[in-house]
Amino acid sequence: MSLFGRIFSLNAVMLVVAVLLLLFGPVTISSQARASEAVIVVGGMIAMLIANVVLLRVGLAPLARLTRVMTTVDLLRPGTRLAARGRGDVAALIGAFNTMLERLESERATSAGRALQAQEAERHRIAQELHDEIGQTLTAVLLDLKRVAKLAPDDVRDQLTQVQETTRNSLDEIRRIARRLRPGVLEELGLASALRALATEFTTAGLSVRKQVGKDLPALGKDAELVVYRVAQESLTNAARHAGARHVDLRLGGDGGGGVELSVRDDGKGLRGAAEGAGLRGMRERALLIGATVTVASPPGGGTAVTLRVPGGQT
Ligand SMILES: Nc1ncnc2c1ncn2[C@@H]1O[C@H](COP(=O)(O)OP(=O)(O)O)[C@@H](O)[C@H]1O
Ligand SMILES: [Mg+2]
CATH class of the missing domain: 1.20.5 (Single alpha-helices involved in coiled-coils or other helix-helix interfaces)
Structure with missing residues (x-):
């Protein structure tokens, strides 16, 4: 049933019940209402209002859920969809919203790709x-x-x-x-050497970068290599700039399924709920382009860990 029909029929049922009770029930009202009559009528009205609130709540619940998703949806974390239960126009609205999200996500990915x-x-x-x-x-x-x-x-x-x-x-x-x-080493010597050079570049008196690049890494495409390199670069920049870290572990290895995993972990002060800036957003945007995922977390042991997972089959 449509939202309009549902709300109208709920209200109609209540009004009809109230009128029937007045007409055929034991309730009477004199032309000059007595106190006892007033109490009964006001009580009946309150009961109707409460029933109205409850029924509207239930009827409008899908809209409230939709609003929540609309205000919190993040195109950089794609895949949020609402389940459209039942039929009628609320379900149609949710369906339209899901389709719109799909279009926005794909357009966002295309334009981010172009910008990058x-x-x-x-x-x-x-x-x-x-x-x-x-x-x-x-x-x-x-x-x-x-x-x-x-x-x-x-x-x-x-x-x-x-x-x-x-x-x-x-x-x-x-x-x-x-x-x-322009990471020339990336083009000339490949990802492993480029990461090694990056680690050396960031190693200073106060910060030591330990690098560990696995052997027999699956071959990545040029785009994927650039994403891995830029994510490592931004993570190291953040560790040097914000973390107050002494050690950073930079690790690149195969994930056993033809993909690779990059992990950059520092022993600094952790994220402490800091808002995402252009750097972290840029990482997510780049990762999305090649179907990879980035997670940034501050584990209980302290520090910050950035993990990039590039699935296999990236050419
Ligand atoms: N390794 C880190 N250790 C501590 N805080 C960090 C780390 N990386 C990021 N942050 C926090 O997250 C915020 C956002 O980072 P980012 O998106 O790279 O933006 P920017 O580096 O331009 O400030 C930083 O301002 C900082 O407060
Ligand atoms: Mg940064």
Whole structure:
């Protein structure tokens, strides 16, 4: 029955019962209502109101459930659907909502994929320009400085050496930035070496990164490798920036079913209910693109663990 029909018939039944009781029941009302009559009529009215509330609650319960899902649904955790029980227009509404969720999820995945691709392409371009343009210019400056330093008098030579040192440092810095923007090692040497380089890069005086890359890893596609790399990079960045950790364990291994599992675990202060930022959202978005899942949790033992599961069959 439609929602309208259901509410109307519930109310009609109650009104009919009340009228029948008044007409044929023992209840009487004088033109000047007496106190005892008033009590009975008011009591009857209260009983009708209570019955009304209960029946409306039950009748509208599916709508309340729908509202709850609508306000809490998260497209980055796809798969939330409401069970549409029975027939009528509430079930139709729930069905339409589920279809809309499906469409939103697939559109979201497509547009996220496009945005991430554009981002990677732009990073690629900037990294190339940094490396090829500024990198080459600085290298030329460095060579010129070396040549001039040889001809310069002693007191100037010291200063020139200083300038050479500064230039070399910025050249290194530019190379580092370019590498971070575009994980060239990923393309050249593969995922295992790229992760090793990442671990080395994040190892500093205060933070040690232990890495463990399994042997005989199933081969992943280029997209999946990039996702694993970016998730590891963001997790290490978070561990270095937010956790106050001393050790980080970076682990990549097969899951036994043709897929791989990346785990980055630090011994820092834990998430403490921190809201998700662009970094964690980006991880989920990337993972969705290749059908992988990310979980971020702070286990009771302390610290934070990020786990990425890439299912098998990713080419
Ligand atoms: N390894 C971690 N240890 C402690 N807190 C973390 C860790 N990773 C993330 N967080 C918390 O979660 C928040 C969201 O992280 P993220 O989405 O990467 O955004 P951002 O790094 O830009 O702040 C951080 O601001 C931080 O408070
Ligand atoms: Mg972050």
